[in-house]
Amino acid sequence: MTRLLEVASVGKSFRGLRALHDVSFEVGTGERVAVIGPNGAGKTTLFNLICGVQKPDAGHIHLRGQRLDGLRPDQVCARGVGRTFQIVRPFSGLSVLDNVLVGALHGERRLVVARERARAILERLALAEKWDQPAQTLTLPERKRLELARALATRPELLLLDEVMAGLRPTECDQLLAVLADLQRSQGFAVLLIEHVLRAVRALAERVVVLHHGELIANGVSEQVLRDPAVVASYLGPDALPGAAP
Amino acid sequence: MSARQAALGLGALALLGFPQLAGAYALSLATLVLYLATTGQAWNLMMGFAGQLSLGHALYVGIGAYSAGALFFHFGIGPWIGVWVAIACSLSVALLLGGLAFRFGISGVYFALLTIAFAEFTRVAFDHSDWLGGPGGMFLEVGQRDHWDLVHFRGPPSLYYYAALGLALGTLGLCTWLSRGRAGYYWRAIREDEAAAQALGIDTFRWKLLAVLASSAISATSGVFLAFYQNNLFPEQVFHISRSIEILLGPVIGGVGTLLGPIFGSLLLTLLSDGATELLGALGWELPGTKQVLYGLALLCVVVFLPNGVWPALYQAWGRRRPRLPP
Numbered sequence: 001m002t003r004l005l006e007v008a009s010v011g012k013s014f015r016g017l018r019a020l021h022d023v024s025f026e027v028g029t030g031e032r033v034a035v036i037g038p039n040g041a042g043k044t045t046l047f048n049l050i051c052g053v054q055k056p057d058a059g060h061i062h063l064r065g066q067r068l069d070g071l072r073p074d075q076v077c078a079r080g081v082g083r084t085f086q087i088v089r090p091f092s093g094l095s096v097l098d099n100v101l102v103g104a105l106h107g108e109r110r111l112v113v114a115r116e117r118a119r120a121i122l123e124r125l126a127l128a129e130k131w132d133q134p135a136q137t138l139t140l141p142e143r144k145r146l147e148l149a150r151a152l153a154t155r156p157e158l159l160l161l162d163e164v165m166a167g168l169r170p171t172e173c174d175q176l177l178a179v180l181a182d183l184q185r186s187q188g189f190a191v192l193l194i195e196h197v198l199r200a201v202r203a204l205a206e207r208v209v210v211l212h213h214g215e216l217i218a219n220g221v222s223e224q225v226l227r228d229p230a231v232v233a234s235y236l237g238p239d240a241l242p243g244a245a246p
Numbered sequence: 247m248s249a250r251q252a253a254l255g256l257g258a259l260a261l262l263g264f265p266q267l268a269g270a271y272a273l274s275l276a277t278l279v280l281y282l283a284t285t286g287q288a289w290n291l292m293m294g295f296a297g298q299l300s301l302g303h304a305l306y307v308g309i310g311a312y313s314a315g316a317l318f319f320h321f322g323i324g325p326w327i328g329v330w331v332a333i334a335c336s337l338s339v340a341l342l343l344g345g346l347a348f349r350f351g352i353s354g355v356y357f358a359l360l361t362i363a364f365a366e367f368t369r370v371a372f373d374h375s376d377w378l379g380g381p382g383g384m385f386l387e388v389g390q391r392d393h394w395d396l397v398h399f400r401g402p403p404s405l406y407y408y409a410a411l412g413l414a415l416g417t418l419g420l421c422t423w424l425s426r427g428r429a430g431y432y433w434r435a436i437r438e439d440e441a442a443a444q445a446l447g448i449d450t451f452r453w454k455l456l457a458v459l460a461s462s463a464i465s466a467t468s469g470v471f472l473a474f475y476q477n478n479l480f481p482e483q484v485f486h487i488s489r490s491i492e493i494l495l496g497p498v499i500g501g502v503g504t505l506l507g508p509i510f511g512s513l514l515l516t517l518l519s520d521g522a523t524e525l526l527g528a529l530g531w532e533l534p535g536t537k538q539v540l541y542g543l544a545l546l547c548v549v550v551f552l553p554n555g556v557w558p559a560l561y562q563a564w565g566r567r568r569p570r571l572p573p
Binding site for chain 1: 347426427428431432434435437439441442443445446447448449450503542
């Protein structure tokens with residue numbers, strides 16, 4: 001597996017509050033990695049640094065050896081990084097198809113071709129029926145899928161998923177997981193996901209990175225990391241020890 | 247021939263034959279509607295599509311009007327060359343305003359305030375320019391009013407009607423083309439959620455600036471029309487905020503972000519205000535300010551009852567049961 005994303009000694013502070021400190025890890029081509037940690041651990045900050053929403057105070061981020069930090073979000077997207085937002089942000093006043101089309105137009109000159117690709121993606125995510133409806137009429141699970149469809153339409157090599165499972169019922173969650181795993185297998189993009197729903201982490205991620213108070217406290221194969229006492233403690237508090245993974 | 251084609255054909259005939267059928271007053275009203283439809287369309291390109299609120303759009307119209315007007319006044323250069331100079335001047339101002347605002351991340355209300363400020367600065371500056379006539383105004387020589395003189399853009403009212411019609415249709419065509427292409431999709435994405443748009447690879451700075459530039463160019467062109475139609479330009483009138491508001495009322499009432507909204511809106515507003523003024527005049531009542539009150543009432547009704555504007559409401563009423571977005 002070749003190295004795709006490299007996060008090297010990255011740090012970020014907000015007015016003295018240390019959000020991230022000396023965080024380093026890698027994501028290989030086509031690899032599926034989860035970032036977990038309690039609220040305030042710095043997960044979303046990490047995503048924002050990778051996506052170019054914020055700049056790191058220290059360290060570097062590279063994609064395929066090219067520097068990513070310091071670029072704008074649209075430039076990061078152009079390098080092959082797609083993302084979803086923790087709180088879904090559909091283009092409410094646009095139709096479902098047009099939402100995905102905006103993503104599909106990225107790197108595609110012909111509108112017709114982009115529209116076909118957008119349709120195909122909607123088909124995969126079971127949204128094809130609603131293509132001409134305004135996005136604001138969708139239910140939450142549909143919006144989550146739309147968010148995913150839009151990000152996938154940009155043909156990312158690395159897909160960043162910020163809590164796509166949050167707010168979904170277990171059955172909806174399993175459906176989305178199946179679709180995601182299927183898409184990932186067929187298209188081969190790498191996935192970096194922030195997730196609190198551990199069934200999603202177990203189902204999707206090969207490797208888990210754990211953040212706690214802005215520092216990386218574990219990085220390894222999912223099942224091992226999720227059983228690590230320090231990880232369990234950071235998540236559930238020291239009282240939960242000795243215990244199984246939540 | 248389908249019903250749609252027949253309706254379009256009839257509409258085209260009516261528009262083309264209008265000067266032959268209508269009196270001088272109706273013709274001047276129609277010209278005004280078409281002029282407002284054009285400037286409204288330009289404003290709508292920026293606000294309705296790209297989500298950038300301009301409250302000083304009279305700036306671009308005025309720059310266009312004064313550029314071509316001054317060329318004609320001082321050097322006798324006609325509007326066919328003047329319009330390009332007008333567009334160039336307007337684009338420069340738009341580039342300065344948009345470039346500054348978007349580079350420094352000024353958006354929303356603050357951007358709107360900046361557009362007012364630019365229009366006001368310009369008004370004051372023009373007021374102090376003797377070369378442009380200052381507060382006393384600039385008067386273009388009217389020449390003849392009998393036959394069509396296309397070279398100097400001089401002639402009877404029907405000439406200006408057809409020019410305004412051409413401008414309105416041309417602008418509608420341009421905006422339709424833009425809205426159905428990449429620009430349209432990118433602008434609407436930026437309007438709905440700028441951060442999400444950026445995350446999809448859209449260079450928001452570039453596309454927002456493009457919207458301002460396109461809008462200013464169209465506005466400047468209608469400004470050139472205004473200069474040669476009115477033949478007099480006063481900074482106090484041309485750049486006044488009430489002019490900017492007049493520009494945006496049409497699309498707001500017709501339907502922001504739609505292609506036909508600005509046209510419906512300017513038609514409704516003009517008929518309403520001038521119709522009421524006529525009616526009051528016929529009744530022998532002199533009530534200054536009626537127009538403004540009616541504008542206010544129309545706006546109030548739309549905001550309360552048809553928040554998306556008149557045209558989308560009509561579209562839904564005529565159209566399908568499933569919620570769909572009007573063109």
